[in-house]
Each structure stands twice: as structure tokens, then as C-alpha cells.
Amino acid sequence: MNKLKRIGALVGALGFGIAPLAYAAPGMGQAAKAGFSIVSATPQTLSSVNAAAADKTSTPGTVSADKKTLTFSTRTVRLVARTGPDTDMLSYRIDGLRNPAVVVPRGATMQVLFINTDDDMFHNIRFGAWRTSWPADAAPLIATSVGTPPLPHGTEAARHAEALTLRAPLAPGKYAYFCTVRGHAPGGMHGAIIVR
Ligand SMILES: [Cu+2]
Numbered sequence: 001m002n003k004l005k006r007i008g009a010l011v012g013a014l015g016f017g018i019a020p021l022a023y024a025a026p027g028m029g030q031a032a033k034a035g036f037s038i039v040s041a042t043p044q045t046l047s048s049v050n051a052a053a054a055d056k057t058s059t060p061g062t063v064s065a066d067k068k069t070l071t072f073s074t075r076t077v078r079l080v081a082r083t084g085p086d087t088d089m090l091s092y093r094i095d096g097l098r099n100p101a102v103v104v105p106r107g108a109t110m111q112v113l114f115i116n117t118d119d120d121m122f123h124n125i126r127f128g129a130w131r132t133s134w135p136a137d138a139a140p141l142i143a144t145s146v147g148t149p150p151l152p153h154g155t156e157a158a159r160h161a162e163a164l165t166l167r168a169p170l171a172p173g174k175y176a177y178f179c180t181v182r183g184h185a186p187g188g189m190h191g192a193i194i195v196r
Pocket of ligand 1: 123
């Protein structure tokens with residue numbers, strides 16, 4: 001076997017070796033749902049200091065006058081999503097806005113850092129189809145979405161978080177982000193993703 005052929009064979013063997021491993025990576029087992037697909041998912045534990053630093057890395061979006069819509073036009077959008085404060089626990093805060101509609105270009109790469117700041121409840125963030133009514137039961141929501149598993153509550157010093165990279169749908173339309181812990185989405189823990 002000459003040198004070039006040997007390199008070719010090596011690359012081929014590596015390719016076959018790497019592909020199954022890549023599909024076994026966290027989050028990668030989730031097939032595309034409602035047009036969203038997961039590229040990677042990395043669990044993290046953040047101190048409040050680290051969480052505050054992470055906030056500063058989000059992509060600056062355009063905030064509507066009514067503070068209900070956050071618009072991005074870049075191909076890559078980095079968002080930091082937190083669970084609501086104690087007084088409004090069944091909601092998200094994204095760039096300080098409560099459950100904003102997030103507008104992204106079709107096919108955009110969305111880098112979402114989700115932080116559960118709750119000290120006594122599990123929460124997650126999932127992406128899927130928009131619904132006009134939200135079931136209390138988690139099963140149908142989980143089956144039709146991609147995102148994080150429910151993350152446990154933490155302490156002030158150690159918050160459970162997950163960094164997700166996902167691909168936005170290619171078809172323009174109204175989609176959703178939501179929490180699948182029982183009763184949370186109908187309780188208000190959801191918002192819209194508008195793909196343009
Ligand atoms: Cu929740």
C-alpha cells in the first residue's frame with residue numbers, strides 16, 4: 001500500500017469510528033423536532049459570578065418598544081435564558097425580558113445557555129411547535145421537542161445550567177420555547193421563536 005492509500009484507509013477507518021461516537025454525545029440522540037435540531041449539549045454548573053459573566057456574552061438583540069420582542073439578524077445568535085425570579089418562577093428571562101418572542105433568521109445557529117436559578121424546582125428549556133393551548137402533561141411536549149432535560153434546583157453558589165447549540169428551522173413561522181415540567185408551560189413558562 002503506498003503512503004497516500006494508507007492515509008486514505010486510515011481516514012476511512014477513523015470516519016467510521018468517529019460517527020457512532022458523535023451520535024452518542026449528549027443531546028445528539030435527539031432527532032430534529034418541529035424543524036429544530038440539536039448540534040451539541042453541555043451540562044454546566046455555574047456560580048452566580050460565572051452566571052453574571054455569561055450574561056455579558058449574549059448577542060445584543062433589538063428590543064421592541066413594548067419589551068416583548070427580541071430581534072436578531074445574525075446567522076449565529078447567543079442567548080442566555082434564566083428561569084424567572086422567586087416572585088415569577090414559571091417564566092423565563094432572556095436578556096432581562098420576560099418570555100420575549102425571539103426573532104431569528106431561518107436556519108440560524110442558536111447558542112443557548114439555560115440556567116435554572118430556582119432553589120426548589122426542576123426546570124428545562126425545550127424548542128418545538130407553537131401551541132395555542134399547553135398540556136400540563138410533559139410527555140407530548142417532550143416527544144415533539146428538543147432541548148435540555150429537567151435541570152435540578154441548585155444553590156446560590158452552584159446553579160445547574162446547560163449550554164445548547166441548536167439549528168433553527170429552515171421554514172419561516174412561529175415556533176416555541178417552553179418548560180416540560182408538569183404544569184409549567186400552561187402556567188406561563190413558554191415564549192415564541194419567530195423564524196424569518
Ligand atoms: Cu419549569
